[in-house]
Amino acid sequence: MIDETEKCILERIDAHREQIIAFAEDIAAHPEPGFEEVRTAGKTAEFLKSLGYKLTENLAFTGVKGETRRKDGPTLTVIGELDAIGCHSHPMADRQTGVAHACGHHAQMAAMIGCAIAMADPEIQEELDGNVNFLAVPAEEYIDADKRTRLKEKGIEFCCGKSEMIRTGVFDDTDIALTTHVHMVPVKEDFYLGNPPCNGYTAEQVTVRGKAAHGAIDPWNGVNALSITTSAIQMMGLMRETFREEDHVRLHNVIRKAGDVINSVPDEAVIETKVRAASLERIEQVMEMVNRAYAGSAYAFGGKIEREVLQGYMPILPREADEALIEAANDLGLDYRTVQKGDFNNACTDVGDLSHLLPIVNFTFKGFEGKLHGADFKITDPEKAYILPAKLLALTAYKLLRNGGEKAKEIKDSYTPFFDKDSYIQYVKKITEKKAD
Numbered sequence: 170m171i172d173e174t175e176k177c178i179l180e181r182i183d184a185h186r187e188q189i190i191a192f193a194e195d196i197a198a199h200p201e202p203g204f205e206e207v208r209t210a211g212k213t214a215e216f217l218k219s220l221g222y223k224l225t226e227n228l229a230f231t232g233v234k235g236e237t238r239r240k241d242g243p244t245l246t247v248i249g250e251l252d253a254i255g256c257h258s259h260p261m262a263d264r265q266t267g268v269a270h271a272c273g274h275h276a277q278m279a280a281m282i283g284c285a286i287a288m289a290d291p292e293i294q295e296e297l298d299g300n301v302n303f304l305a306v307p308a309e310e311y312i313d314a315d316k317r318t319r320l321k322e323k324g325i326e327f328c329c330g331k332s333e334m335i336r337t338g339v340f341d342d343t344d345i346a347l348t349t350h351v352h353m354v355p356v357k358e359d360f361y362l363g364n365p366p367c368n369g370y371t372a373e374q375v376t377v378r379g380k381a382a383h384g385a386i387d388p389w390n391g392v393n394a395l396s397i398t399t400s401a402i403q404m405m406g407l408m409r410e411t412f413r414e415e416d417h418v419r420l421h422n423v424i425r426k427a428g429d430v431i432n433s434v435p436d437e438a439v440i441e442t443k444v445r446a447a448s449l450e451r452i453e454q455v456m457e458m459v460n461r462a463y464a465g466s467a468y469a470f471g472g473k474i475e476r477e478v479l480q481g482y483m484p485i486l487p488r489e490a491d492e493a494l495i496e497a498a499n500d501l502g503l504d505y506r507t508v509q510k511g512d513f514n515n516a517c518t519d520v521g522d523l524s525h526l527l528p529i530v531n532f533t534f535k536g537f538e539g540k541l542h543g544a545d546f547k548i549t550d551p552e553k554a555y556i557l558p559a560k561l562l563a564l565t566a567y568k569l570l571r572n573g574g575e576k577a578k579e580i581k582d583s584y585t586p587f588f589d590k591d592s593y594i595q596y597v598k599k600i601t602e603k604k605a606d
Contacts, residue, residue: 171500171564174292174293174296174567174571175500175564175567177287177290177292177293178287178288178290178293178560178563178564178567179287179560179563179564181286181287181290181293182283182284182286182287182556182559182560182563183556185283185286186556188286189279189282189283189286189555189556189559190279190551190555190556192212192216192278192279192282193275193276193278193279193548193551193554193555194275195212196209196212196270196274196275196278196279197261197270197275197548198261199263200253200261200262200263200266200268200269200270201251201252201253201263201266201268202252202253202255202266202268203252203307203308203309203310203312203329203330204229204230204231204252204307204308204312204320204325204330205230205231205252205266206231206251206252206307207231209231209251209252209278209305210226210231210232210233210251210305210307213233213249213251213278213282213305214226214233216282216285217233217235217282217285217303218235220235220285220286220289221289222235222236222237222285222289222303223235223236223237223238224236228334228337228339229306229307229308229325229330229333229334229337229339230307230323230325231251231307232251232304232305232306232307232330232334232339233304233305234302234303234304234305234339235285235302235303235304236300236302236303237288237294237300237301237302238294239300240297240298240299240300241298241299242297242298242299242300242570242573242574242577243299243300243344243345243569243570243574243577243578243581244299244300244301244302244342244343244344244345245299245300245301245302245343245344245345245346245347245566245569245570245577246302246303246304246340246343246345246346246347247281247284247285247301247302247303247304247346247347247562247566248277248281248304248305248306248331248346248347248348248520249274249277249278249280249281249282249303249304249305249306250274250277250278250305250306250307250309250330251274251278251305251306251307251308251330252268252274252307252308252309252310252330253268253269253270253271253272253274253310254268254269254270254271254272254310254542255267255268255310256268256269256271256542256543256544256546258544259271259543259544259546260544271539271541271542271543271544271546272310272351272541272542272546273350273351273537273541273546273548273554274309275548276349276351276534276536276537276548276554276555276558277349277350277558278305279554279555279558279559280349280555280558280559280561280562281303281305281349281559281562282303282559283555283556283558283559283560283562283563284301284303284559284562284563284566285303286559287559287560287563288301288563288566293567296567296571297566297567297570297571297574298570298571298572298573298574299569299570299574299577300570301566301570302342302343304334304339306330306331306334307330308329308330308333309329309330309331309518309519311372311443312328312329313425313441314372314374314425314441314477314479315425317479327480327597328479328480328481329480329482329519329522330519331519331520331522331523332480332482332519332522332597335522335523335526335590335593335594336590336594336597338590340523340526340527340590341590343527344527344528344577344581345527345528345529345530345569345577345580345581346520346523346527346528346529346530347529347530347531347562347565347566348364348520348529348530348531349531349532349533349534349558349562350518350531350533350534351533351534351535351536351537351541351554352533352534352535352537353514353516353533353541354512354513354514354533356506356533356535358504358505358506358535359503359504359505359534359535359536359553359557360498360503360504360505360506360532360533360534360535360557360561361505361506361507361508361532361533361534362490362494362495362498362505362506362507362508362532363487363488363489363490363491363494363507363508363531363532364485364487364488364508364520364524364529364531365485365487365508365512365513365514366447366484366485366486366487366512366513366514367484367485367487367513367514367515367516367517367518367520367521368417368419368445368446368447368484368514368515368516368517369445369446369447369448369449369452369481369482369483369484369485369517369521370443370444370445370446370452370481370482370517371443371444371452371453371456371478371479371480371481371600372441372442372443372444372478372479372480372481373441373442373456373476373477373478373479374425374439374440374441374476374477374479375439375440375441375442375463375474375475375476375477376437376438376439376474376475376476376477377394377397377398377437377438377439377440377463377467377472377473377474378394378436378437378472378473378474378475379391379392379393379394379397379434379435379436379437379438379470379472380392380434380436380471380472381433381434381435381436382433382434383432383433383434384431384432384433384434385432388434391433391434391436392434392436392470392471392472393434393435393470394427394428394435394436394437394438394472395427395428395435395438396470397438397463397466397467397469397470397472398424398427398438398440398466400466400469400470401462401463401465401466401467402422402440402462404462404465404466405420405422405458405459405462408420408458408462411458412455415447416446416447416448416451417445417446417447417513417515418444418445418446418451418455419444419445419446419515420442420443420444420445420455420459421442421443421444421445422440422441422442422443423440423441424438424439424440425439425440425441426438426439427439441479442459443481444456444459445515445517446484447484447513448484449483449484452481460476463476478600478601478602479601480597480600480601481517482517482518482519482521482522483521483522483524483525484517484521485514485518485520485521485524485529486521486524486525486587487508488508488524488528488529488530488531489507489508490507490508490532491530491565491576491580492576493530493565493568493569493576494530494532494561494565495507496564496568497560497561497564497565497568498532498561500564501557501560501561501564503557503561505532516541522593525586525587525588525593526586526587526588526589526590526593527584527586528580528581528584530565530569530580532558532561534553534554534557534558535550535553535554536548536549536550536551536552536553536554536555536557537549537550537554
């Protein structure tokens, strides 16, 4: 049975249903790349300000934080992600940038805004023994090497929104983070409660140095950087049979450059290589294999290799569905299942980094068709994709913070962080300072 406060929460969200859907559709119609989500951030800030939240803007360029008045007790941070994914073929892709909301971040934002609508009510706030903040975070999707270089020149030191916000202290006052996403694990139910284990990744930009020569007159006097590159990538392909299924290894390459003109032996190639796996240890091991492939190919042809390590995302530290989340799902009569043994998400997210510092209360949801990051991805059921996730977030936040915030305190006290902020920053800097020729 839901209490009077919970009835009020649900009524507020229902009363603003059309406004929440319109917000989501507006964001979907104006996708923006990571760290460039100026319009999306502006719309979010405008909405949160209209609800009476204290705003902090321009966090990691475009991040927006809305805070309630400070009270004693645990602090929850409800997270939404601002950016879109590169997908030129999507019908709603931006013509200039090629990005589209083919990963459902606009649905997260709608859920966050719907929860903020409920929690803005002063009478509801009085029932909370703690705080609920709302954080719109930039750049969850992968940022390529060239853009990272440009961002560093402007003061963005870490590779993604949550990591940069950890570095700059945005999460210093957060005890528990509440996150959502459209389904990434194959789930037939409408909702999936908890946070399954998830791949992390590391990446590097590799510059292959060869020697230019005329492609027809004297190719024997050149060293072909493209041949070194393709040889290395072929070696990586032959390595795949050594990858154990339980390690969930995925290996990706994109050739950014491979020579300048077709009638000269290419003397330079640039490749970005990305290794995903289920543990930091296995990621490092596979990347060592990759680097041996590059080094061996360069030696065979007489070229050289230069590597720049690019910060990746950490694997998620899994968490079963918390009691408050399950209770809220039951109160709403949702069709759901919880995280089960054997579940795994082969994708990566910077929530993984956050899970090493904070407990994450997470769920995913349906309401869409098509493939994530694909041209056919689209929201088909606004109720399941926008409204019900908002209600689930709001009821969960309330259940965590009522009765002296006992459920939130239980989560906080039972969680053992892998890093604190300082050790996390040191770890990332140590990794990204690695270079080899």
